[in-house]
Amino acid sequence: MKALSRFLLVVGCFLLNSNVSGQTDGRRSGFTLLNEAVGGRSAAMADAFTSVSGDQTALYANPAAAAWMTSKDLVLSHHSSFADVRQGYAGWAYGNGTRGIGLSLGVHTAGDFEARTGPSAQPIGTFHLLEMNVGLTYAQRLGDRLSTGFSARVLHQDLASERASGFTIDAGVQYRVSGSFTLGAAIKHLGRMEALAQERVSLPREIRAGGSLSRDRLLVSAEARIQRFGENGFHIGGEMRPLRTLALRAGYVSGLEARDLVFGFGLRRGNWRFDYAFVPSSLDLGDSHRVSVGIR
DSSP states (O other): HHHHHHHHHHHHHHHHHHHHHHHOOOSSSSOGGGOOOOOOOHTTTTTTTTTSSSSSHHHHHHGGGGGGGEEEEEEEEEOOOOGGOOOEEEEEEEOSSSSEEEEEEEEEEEEEEEEEEESSSSSSSSEEEEEEEEEEEEEEETTTEEEEEEEEEEEEEEEEEEEEEEEEEEEEEEEEESEEEEEEEEEEEEEEEOEEEEEBBBBEEEEEEEEEEEEEEEEEEEEEEEEEESSEEEEEEEEEEEEEEEEEEEEEOOOOOOOEEHHHEEETTEEEEEEEEEEOSSSSSSSSSEEEEEOO
16 A cells, blocks of 8 residues: 555656646747657557557557556567558567566658748758657556556657757556456656757656456447647547457547547457558548558
8 A cells, every 4th residue: 555655646747747838838849740659559449548558659659558468469560651651560478467667669751851941932842750769668556456667768869960869758547446447547758858959848748547448349448638739538449359369440530630530450260360450530630541561
């Protein structure tokens, strides 16, 4: 109980600090793609994954999920979107049912952007955006129902000829109320970046909290988010398995102008799985596709 009280006290301080910063910080955000889902399963369920566990991609939403893993899991994911935005992700995790660890590498690219020194008809060239993050996750169970965990990430950003590095920390908790109902909460992206082009950008800090219900071949999850930048929102997702080898998924996101409904499916054969998510844009910006392959 002492360990739990200390953890909740630390999380409470984080929540208070994040809420105050969200109201007063007027600087622009960097690394906005850190808040995007990784993996086709998570994306197809609107990334309502804070209370979900069972695969490596769940660690990205809430590091406490690693403590419930009982085997190895390797995931490779690719995401393509409008404006030639691309996201690659590779993750590995292992757990023994009491403790879990994870490693991850994320790469985000965008371009070609036109470069100008002032108003002109022709650009002087083009440039790209590159963002990288390397993460380490550790989680541990505290008793039969509670797990806690954290992820530490090293960040690097290239924009034209400018470069900057930094770090971020995620902290999370999951509580299994029963065998089918789980609660989860996480605070993500506590850290800082070096100045880029003589301006220090702020990380897209956010708080997530929600619950999930699993019954037979049906999983429903929902969560609320408080964001340092942008609109707060509500995410809800569902997964149905009509066959052992097939999963159908859908989700809804509120608070975002660019998208609301998402869809996807998953295929499984032996230790292999394939997941796909389709994220249509509601602003004619172009649809988004995410695919991932996993093996355990």
